Amino acid sequence: xxxxxxxxxxxxxxxxxWKVTFSTAQPLGDVLRGWAxxxxxxxxxxxxxxxxxxxxxxxxxxxxxxxVGSLREKLRMRQGAYTLDVLWPxxxxxxxxxxxxxxxxxxxxxxxxxxLHPSARYCYVDRRxxxxxxxxxxxxxxxxxxxxxxxxxxxxAELALAMRTPxxxxxxxxxxxxxxAALDDANAVLFHARLRGPKHEVLNWEATCKRCERNIRExxxxxxxxxxxxxxxxxxCGRAEKAHLNWRASHVFGPQETTPLGLRPVVCLVIExxxxxxxxxAWPLSLMLILPExxxxxxxxxxxxxxxxxxxxxxxxxxxDGSQRRLQRIWIVDDTLTMFYRLALMEKFVSCGRLxxxxxxKHRVANGLMFQEALLAVQRHHFIGRAAVxxxxxxxxxxxxxxxxxxxxxxxxxxxxxxxxxxLWRLNVEYTPQLQMYEDICLNHDVLSKGGRTLKCQCYGFxxxxxxxxxxxxxxxxxxxxxxxxxxxLVKKSEFAKMNKDRQKxxxxxxQWVRDKELLFRKRTEEPKKNAPxxxxxxxxxxxxxxxxxxxxxxxxxxxxxxxxxxxxxASEAEDLEMFADESSPPVLWPR
Numbered sequence: 001x002x003x004x005x006x007x008x009x010x011x012x013x014x015x016x017x018w019k020v021t022f023s024t025a026q027p028l029g030d031v032l033r034g035w036a037x038x039x040x041x042x043x044x045x046x047x048x049x050x051x052x053x054x055x056x057x058x059x060x061x062x063x064x065x066x067x068v069g070s071l072r073e074k075l076r077m078r079q080g081a082y083t084l085d086v087l088w089p090x091x092x093x094x095x096x097x098x099x100x101x102x103x104x105x106x107x108x109x110x111x112x113x114x115x116l117h118p119s120a121r122y123c124y125v126d127r128r129x130x131x132x133x134x135x136x137x138x139x140x141x142x143x144x145x146x147x148x149x150x151x152x153x154x155x156x157a158e159l160a161l162a163m164r165t166p167x168x169x170x171x172x173x174x175x176x177x178x179x180x181a182a183l184d185d186a187n188a189v190l191f192h193a194r195l196r197g198p199k200h201e202v203l204n205w206e207a208t209c210k211r212c213e214r215n216i217r218e219x220x221x222x223x224x225x226x227x228x229x230x231x232x233x234x235x236x237c238g239r240a241e242k243a244h245l246n247w248r249a250s251h252v253f254g255p256q257e258t259t260p261l262g263l264r265p266v267v268c269l270v271i272e273x274x275x276x277x278x279x280x281x282a283w284p285l286s287l288m289l290i291l292p293e294x295x296x297x298x299x300x301x302x303x304x305x306x307x308x309x310x311x312x313x314x315x316x317x318x319x320x321d322g323s324q325r326r327l328q329r330i331w332i333v334d335d336t337l338t339m340f341y342r343l344a345l346m347e348k349f350v351s352c353g354r355l356x357x358x359x360x361x362k363h364r365v366a367n368g369l370m371f372q373e374a375l376l377a378v379q380r381h382h383f384i385g386r387a388a389v390x391x392x393x394x395x396x397x398x399x400x401x402x403x404x405x406x407x408x409x410x411x412x413x414x415x416x417x418x419x420x421x422x423x424l425w426r427l428n429v430e431y432t433p434q435l436q437m438y439e440d441i442c443l444n445h446d447v448l449s450k451g452g453r454t455l456k457c458q459c460y461g462f463x464x465x466x467x468x469x470x471x472x473x474x475x476x477x478x479x480x481x482x483x484x485x486x487x488x489x490l491v492k493k494s495e496f497a498k499m500n501k502d503r504q505k506x507x508x509x510x511x512q513w514v515r516d517k518e519l520l521f522r523k524r525t526e527e528p529k530k531n532a533p534x535x536x537x538x539x540x541x542x543x544x545x546x547x548x549x550x551x552x553x554x555x556x557x558x559x560x561x562x563x564x565x566x567x568x569x570x571a572s573e574a575e576d577l578e579m580f581a582d583e584s585s586p587p588v589l590w591p592r
Contacts, residue, residue, distance in 0.1 A: 024069025163244035197287035207262030231266035299435035395461030
């Protein structure tokens with residue numbers, strides 16, 4: 001017999017792992033029928049649905065007529081059993097019985113969206129009114145002296161300055177170009193993009209691509225994944241002087257000059273063609289990917305990166321041998337990150353509050369190359385081989401209260417995401433190039449809707465700043481001040497009409513999610529105004545005419561636009577930043 005560890009997923013559903021022994025001569029189709037009978041209650045005589053798939057370790061579909069014993073070489077061995085991944089189609093799922101015994105549909109696709117709060121910078125919502133990212137005990141903790149030993153001792157301004165300062169160099173930089181052609185499934189050219197940077201950076205990128213392509217072709221795991229971060233791509237726009245792009249800083253990856261080519265982390269800036277000269281003057285040592293077109297928005301920049309890394313080739317250069325350049329996984333990171341912290345359990349914490357849940361369970365630890373440590377922690381996780389998207393917890397002040405170190409199938413992954421390009425290709429999921437906002441949330445929502453999995457790391461958290469220039473400023477300021485997000489705020493109407501029905505559905509669900517939050521905000525701002533007593537009308541003078549120019553949040557009408565900061569950017573209103581170093585490590589001193 002053969003011991004199988006069967007993990008299955010379906011759109012909107014997840015199932016516990018089924019560990020079972022089958023005869024080696026049993027067809028794979030019988031294994032799927034047995035799983036469906038055990039987990040779904042389907043009769044054993046029923047045929048396996050046409051769209052049901054059993055996947056090998058490399059993500060390819062296995063023939064259901066083959067015997068289980070003949071497929072051993074294609075399955076991954078883990079914990080003494082062969083792991084078999086099953087994808088079950090949504091239309092073959094049995095109806096869910098409700099508590100009243102009536103047949104009810106499965107969970108809606110937007111169920112996870114409803115639990116997520118959109119950024120207040122991109123919609124007409126005031127986070128203070130909604131209570132997002134706030135702490136009810138922050139002022140009391142300060143008064144009690146809880147943060148006396150740490151408050152203000154570790155300013156992040158020094159970290160931000162270190163990441164804004166380009167690394168020093170003594171000699172002239174020799175630049176090289178590579179013209180890249182993105183390929184579709186039929187190897188037809190989709191578009192061209194240009195890679196430009198110092199010679200050693202370009203050669204390091206080529207060596208990394210060749211190593212990854214060799215591992216994919218030979219179906220071997222990447223042994224360097226536990227020691228070397230996957231390639232990092234950083235889209236940036238309008239922030240040549242202010243963007244956090246120095247990944248050689250002492251708390252990021254550190255200097256890499258002595259590391260052999262092919263073993264250095266690849267860090268590539270993604271910039272628009274109109275800004276190439278500005279970014280090259282500010283960051284002469286950086287590897288840069290110049291987009292084919294400018295002014296297309298963040299969704300387009302990420303889509304270009306995904307397509308190029310999924311399949312591309314070099315054209316018009318002596319190094320162009322016609323071979324494909326494929327990467328298995330990549331990081332896409334915002335240009336505003338400041339720091340990563342490890343969240344370690346406190347030795348003692350007091351349970352308090354509603355349901356006796358602990359308010360604070362962890363403290364922040366920072367020493368050494370924290371960016372590299374955090375990225376490698378995700379790459380080493382045992383579930384990473386099945387996660388289409390992975391990411392981190394955004395430390396908005398409440399990260400120290402999280403119970404779980406890791407969570408599955410989470411939607412809130414943004415700013416720092418690890419993409420499994422082969423898994424996304426299998427799911428037929430990619431960034432929406434026409435989308436102007438919420439591009440990461442849209443991608444994650446599409447992954448979960450199609451039965452993919454996500455992984456969220458909560459034992460590390462990142463901090464980021466919000467610049468007043470660059471990035472999505474054009475998209476935020478281009479909205480009409482109507483008090484409600486419109487379809488044209490997310491996608492141009494002409495572009496929306498060209499989308500297929502599935503893509504249009506995802507964008508509509510995203511729009512409805514934002515509108516639901518805005519409607520709730522308007523209801524909450526109208527309630528205090530209705531309940532407040534009507535004050536007597538004062539005489540109109542020049543003084544109170546000037547006062548009327550300022551509208552308080554509680555007095556806003558539904559049509560009044562709200563200009564607020566991001567709900568996750570206000571650490572001062574949530575919990576003050578605390579950092580602790582390990583006893584065995586030296587004190588944390590950031591470069592000035």
